[in-house]
Amino acid sequence: MAEPHPITPLIRSRRSVKPTLMCPDPVPRELLEEILENANWAPTHGMTEPWRFQLFVSEGSRQRLAEALQQLYQAHTPEDQFRPEKFEKLGRNPLLAPVIITIGMHPDPTGKIPEIEEIAAVACAVQNMHLTAAAHGLGGFWSSPAVVYTDAMRSFLEMPEGDRCLGLFYLGWPQEGLELASRRGPVAQKSRWQ
Numbered sequence: 789m790a791e792p793h794p795i796t797p798l799i800r801s802r803r804s805v806k807p808t809l810m811c812p813d814p815v816p817r818e819l820l821e822e823i824l825e826n827a828n829w830a831p832t833h834g835m836t837e838p839w840r841f842q843l844f845v846s847e848g849s850r851q852r853l854a855e856a857l858q859q860l861y862q863a864h865t866p867e868d869q870f871r872p873e874k875f876e877k878l879g880r881n882p883l884l885a886p887v888i889i890t891i892g893m894h895p896d897p898t899g900k901i902p903e904i905e906e907i908a909a910v911a912c913a914v915q916n917m918h919l920t921a922a923a924h925g926l927g928g929f930w931s932s933p934a935v936v937y938t939d940a941m942r943s944f945l946e947m948p949e950g951d952r953c954l955g956l957f958y959l960g961w962p963q964e965g966l967e968l969a970s971r972r973g974p975v976a977q978k979s980r981w982q
């Protein structure tokens with residue numbers, strides 16, 4: 789078989805790097821701009837380009853995000869399901885990663901494109917971000933605590949009604965010497981040739 793295309797090792801070595809495994813070193817603005825620009829080149833049915841991002845970079849803005857996540861968790865979690873360690877994590881993670889990008893979806897205003905396709909397009913954009921980050925040695929992590937799907941999160945982000953937050957994308961340099969493994973079951977079990 790021919791040599792694998794250079795994109796193959798990049799796709800297979802991309803890992804989710806949690807904020808606890810990131811260094812606080814800043815990410816250059818040009819790199820963030822490249823990441824966003826590549827996200828913007830995701831496929832989009834009807835050219836609706838439904839991805840919407842907000843960047844939390846300054847310490848003050850990340851602190852504000854951390855407090856909002858904790859407050860939303862407290863307000864939206866039934867008392868018997870409240871986990872202090874989860875509360876603590878929501879307040880800590882945004883301060884560990886130097887950059888958090890909220891992942892937003894703005895659905896087609898004409899309603900022609902089904903929402904599921906708009907969500908799929910946003911996920912493609914996030915993968916573009918993650919692969920671009922990985923190509924530069926930068927770690928990324930898509931986090932989706934239940935609170936991100938609440939109306940209160942949408943309000944916090946000042947997103948219009950109908951838009952949805954699909955998660956938080958943490959970005960940061962992986963700690964030195966980090967080796968992360970991942971695994972997938974055989975693709976043959978998930979595909980059928982006809």
Ligand SMILES: Cc1cc2nc3c(=O)[nH]c(=O)nc-3n(C[C@H](O)[C@H](O)[C@H](O)COP(=O)(O)O)c2cc1C
Binds near residue numbers: 970
């Ligand atoms: C839509 C989406 C949401 C995710 N949300 C979470 C999350 O809330 N918590 C988490 O630990 N990982 C989350 N992940 C990351 C997965 O855990 C991760 O991709 C998986 O463990 C495989 O690791 P890898 O990306 O390094 O191959 C999410 C991934 C996707 C695509």
